[in-house]
Amino acid sequence: MSTPATAGRGSITHVIFDMDGLLLDTEKFYTEVQEIILARFNKTFDWSLKAKMMGRKAIEAARIFVDESGISDSLSAEDFLVEREAMLQELFPTSELMPGASRLIKHLHAKNIPICIATGTHTRHFDLKTQRHKELFSLMHHVVRGDDPEVKQGKPAPDGFLAASRRFKDGPVDPQKVLVFEDAPSGVLAAKNAGMNVVMVPDPRLDISHQDVADQIMTSLLDFKPEEWGLPPFEDSN
Ligand SMILES: O=P(O)(O)OC[C@H](O)CO
Numbered sequence: 508m509s510t511p512a513t514a515g516r517g518s519i520t521h522v523i524f525d526m527d528g529l530l531l532d533t534e535k536f537y538t539e540v541q542e543i544i545l546a547r548f549n550k551t552f553d554w555s556l557k558a559k560m561m562g563r564k565a566i567e568a569a570r571i572f573v574d575e576s577g578i579s580d581s582l583s584a585e586d587f588l589v590e591r592e593a594m595l596q597e598l599f600p601t602s603e604l605m606p607g608a609s610r611l612i613k614h615l616h617a618k619n620i621p622i623c624i625a626t627g628t629h630t631r632h633f634d635l636k637t638q639r640h641k642e643l644f645s646l647m648h649h650v651v652r653g654d655d656p657e658v659k660q661g662k663p664a665p666d667g668f669l670a671a672s673r674r675f676k677d678g679p680v681d682p683q684k685v686l687v688f689e690d691a692p693s694g695v696l697a698a699k700n701a702g703m704n705v706v707m708v709p710d711p712r713l714d715i716s717h718q719d720v721a722d723q724i725m726t727s728l729l730d731f732k733p734e735e736w737g738l739p740p741f742e743d744s745n
């Protein structure tokens with residue numbers, strides 16, 4: 508685990524969470540269906556393509572998928588979204604929490620730290636993914652989704668994080684006082700483009716070069732030490 512940069516260290520007042528791959532173990536579903544679709548074209552889905560897609564709005568990720576895999580003459584981005592939809596609709600309701608997500612959300616909420624979500628996912632998928640976790644997600648002050656009218660461009664544009672900052676009760680919040688948790692390279696860039704601090708919890712299969720931009724890297728949310736960022740420490744022994 509790397510040490511936080513000095514910029515916002517010790518002065519965090521608000522926290523913004525990414526969702527897919529950070530709070531919910533849903534990135535594996537996208538990987539699974541994209542592997543199935545590319546196999547139909549005798550191609551394999553690799554982590555360099557995955558890294559470019561994750562965190563983005565659906566149509567933006569879809570364009571990258573068909574272009575970079577060289578199948579755009581056979582399958583349009585729009586048709587790709589239709590093809591994967593039936594599979595995703597079966598998988599999303601089974602979404603499980605990532606390790607440490609519940610503990611961290613409940614802790615920050617109990618300590619009255621304002622928390623919210625800024626996700627690239629759109630409302631219909633958000634509802635499917637969170638249907639088993641409504642109580643936990645109800646602790647969020649607000650949620651900004653990829654189809655929000657204020658999110659003109661998806662990550663790595665800062666739109667989602669800036670909208671999330673504005674919607675806090677006392678927002679917009681000084682970005683130096685905001686800590687973002689992200690798993691995706693595009694999401695880390697979006698947080699930095701918004702001028703915020705960012706902890707990255709990357710999938711170990713992502714190339715290490717994607718870890719250069721974040722202020723702190725950790726292998727699990729269970730490793731987060733709130734006091735390093737000026738947030739109340741955990742009181743359990745973990
Ligand atoms: O990681 P999120 O929560 O921004 O979601 C983005 C897409 O839905 C999946 O990559």
Ligand SMILES: [Mg+2]
Pocket residue numbers: 525526527528529561562689690691694
């Ligand atoms: Mg994510």
